[in-house]
Amino acid sequence: MHRDPPGNPPRRPRSPGASPWGQAPSREREARPIERAPRPRPLQEHLDDGQPEQGGAAAARERRSVELRLYGLNAVRAVFAHRPQAIRKLYLSEDRIPALQPLLKWCVANRVGYRVVDEVDLHKLAASTHHEGVVADVLRAEPESLSTWLRDLPAGPQCALWLDGVGNPHNLGAILRSAAHFGVNAVLLPKQSTLALSGAAARVAEGGAEVVPMVRLGRTDNAIAQLRSAGFTLAATVVQGGSDLFATPLPQRVIYVLGAESEGMDRDLAAACDLSLSIPGTGAVESLNVAAATAVLLAAWRSKRVNA
Structure with missing residues (x-):
């Protein structure tokens, strides 16, 4: 039987027969047309260049509370289809440019920063190897x-x-x-x-x-x-x-x-x-x-x- 990994908070008593189911950066260079995508810089450089000069850790925590780092092609496309205004930054591999041209053009038109980066940097940004060549920082949708x-x-x-x-x-x-x-x-x-x-x-x-x-x-x-x-x-x-x-x-x-x-x-x-x-x-x-x-x-x- 599959079980959730350890680490979940303690639960109230289970009823008899009850189901076991159930269980960043901010200052980017100006967006450019696709054919002039900037050459990738080292990951740490483009992560650090957007950090606020004041506020430090508190500002970073506040940003994380309202932003979500998404990855995966369909996940990012869905945000673009339903809430494009929520997109704050975009990182993608060079081979994803053709598939994401509409999104990149929208970024250019709306001055949303995007950056072409290599595979290793995408792994670090997503903290996962399952990013499918694209990572985006977006505003959370409140319940x-x-x-x-x-x-x-x-x-x-x-x-x-x-x-x-x-x-x-x-x-x-x-x-x-x-x-x-x-x-x-x-x-x-x-x-x-x-x-x-x-x-x-x-x-x-x-x-x-x-x-x-x-x-x-x-x-x-x-x-x-x-x-x-x-x-x-x-x-x-x-x-x-x-x-x-x-x-x-x-x-x-x-x-x-x-x-x-x-x-x-x-x-x-x-x-x-x-x-x-x-x-x-x-x-x-x-x-x-x-x-x-x-x-x-x-x-x-x-x-x-x-x-x-």
């Missing part, structure tokens, strides 16, 4: 409030995911990718959750992070009341003891509640849900991990909506 999300929600069938304790960035990225594929309307984050989008999660999401909004909940009891008032049914996902996902009619508006790997969801939250659902299997393994389980749950909901 919406539940009231705002519900106010703007279209009528008709809707599905959202409540993530109670999921912390692994690769799981989050895979969940966002499935959520975008199946048309999920939001990922709901508990009030005290520290879960946030990271570069690794955005890369795994393959653009899904820009399609599926994150919504910050208030007090749990108030959030549940608001969701029920909007016509949602809360469905706890459990390993054993829940209704068979494939044999149970699903409501038109459903919130799948998923708990962290190993610990499961909070027992009080599980008890407050309207349904408990389990994914039947052979029993050869204990369960699916949270990302795989999410894909199955969403496929079941989508299938029943399409065939209704």
Whole structure:
């Protein structure tokens, strides 16, 4: 069974049968047309040249709190498609210039700094070898409030995911990718959750992070009341003891509640849900991990909506 890596904060007691699912620089030289891209400088030089002269570590921390370093071709393209104004800096390998010409032209037109760098520098910028030849510093998209999300929600069938304790960035990225594929309307984050989008999660999401909004909940009891008032049914996902996902009619508006790997969801939250659902299997393994389980749950909901 897959488990999240150690290091997650201590969790509240797991309910019986609860699911284990669930788990920079600033001063660039002026942007130039593509054919005149500047010759790469050593990485440390172009990292240091944008550091503020005053503020030091505090300014760097503040910048990190509002900016996110993305990497991966689809992740960066998705930001350009949905929030181009959020892009602050761009780094790319020379062989990515043809694929990213529209983005580079936009950078030139909007005086956003970009730099052609070598592979080693991209590894350092991304802190990963999975950058696919492009790294970007972008402004974070702040989570919406539940009231705002519900106010703007279209009528008709809707599905959202409540993530109670999921912390692994690769799981989050895979969940966002499935959520975008199946048309999920939001990922709901508990009030005290520290879960946030990271570069690794955005890369795994393959653009899904820009399609599926994150919504910050208030007090749990108030959030549940608001969701029920909007016509949602809360469905706890459990390993054993829940209704068979494939044999149970699903409501038109459903919130799948998923708990962290190993610990499961909070027992009080599980008890407050309207349904408990389990994914039947052979029993050869204990369960699916949270990302795989999410894909199955969403496929079941989508299938029943399409065939209704």
